[in-house]
Amino acid sequence: MNPAQQPRDIVLLVDDSPDSLSFLTDALEQSGYSVLIATSGSSALSIVERITPDLILLDAVMPAMDGFETCARLKALPSVAQIPVIFMTGLTETEHVVRALGAGGVDYLTKPINIEELRARIRVHLANARSAQSARVALDAAGRHLLATRRNGQTLWSTPQAVRLINAAMGSDDGLETVSGRIRAWLLQRENGSQPQDQGISIEATGGAVLVLSFLGSIGQDEHLFRLTGQTQQNDGEKLRQTFALTGRESEVLVWIAKGKSNRDIGDILGLSARTVNKHLEQIYVKLGVENRASAAVKAANVLMQT
Secondary structure: OOHHHHOEEEOOOOOOOOHHHHHHHHHHHOHHHHHHEOOOOOHHHHOOOOOOOOOEEEEEEOOOHEEEEOOOOOOOOOOOOOOOOOEEEEOOOHHHHHHHHOOOEEEEEOOOOOOOOOHHHHHHHHHHHHHHHHHHHHHHHHHHOOHHHHOOOOEEEEEEHHHHHHHHHHOOOOOOHHHHHHHHHHHHHOOOOOOOOOOEEEEEEEOEEEEEEEEEEEEOOOOOOEEEEEEEOHHHHHHHHHOOOOOOOHHHHHHHHHOOOEEEHHHHHOOOHHHHHHHHHHHHHHHHHOHHHHHHHHHHHHHHHHH
């Protein structure tokens, strides 16, 4: 593709000063960026509802809603959570820098802005954001059940497989809210030293299921990574395994069949492909002496209802 035809990175410039807006817009457009302009925090929030920028330049001192609050609100939006925010301000005290970073900013430039320095920092943060996005795309393609959150439990990003696993196990399309609350409590306990480092989070789900979140580590200042797995109650699977001479995996599949889960849900919960679930079902039908899913579910349910 001809360089002139390549899509230009979009920078959202948020500043209430007409002089700063004019100066920075000219400099950014000359550097090859497309510039969106917001003169207040509320207008910035309105813009990102329609257009997702690649980077945000944000003035810290603005009337009504200052840059710190604006940044926090922007970062609470899933579509903007991973967008780098660079603060621009005449405030130079350490407390202001700390407040900017705490609100979700990745960098801090003091006014008057040095254009060459600004260009360099924009290039670095755009490159970092692309690398992080590429890693997430690779994880999505690999089918990993991964979830990253902030300390307060807010989801930064998740693979589609993780979301499907949560919703399937919790029996709800908003299961992520329950999971976020448990993560928030767990991270707080971990910081206080009352939670063992190697002990994960177990959440009781529908139909006797257990959703397990294993902590993989922290990335950066406030990004915490978890791997998700779904489990059935061990005694249910063991009861079916012994009754029908099933393998461990076949008994797990049959437990979920008895609980009314679809093949796709079972695959998400157990980390299996749809084809693998079907292969297990073929063996289950043979061992149970049935010809279809409904008959297998009835036989399994009858066993599980016995005390």
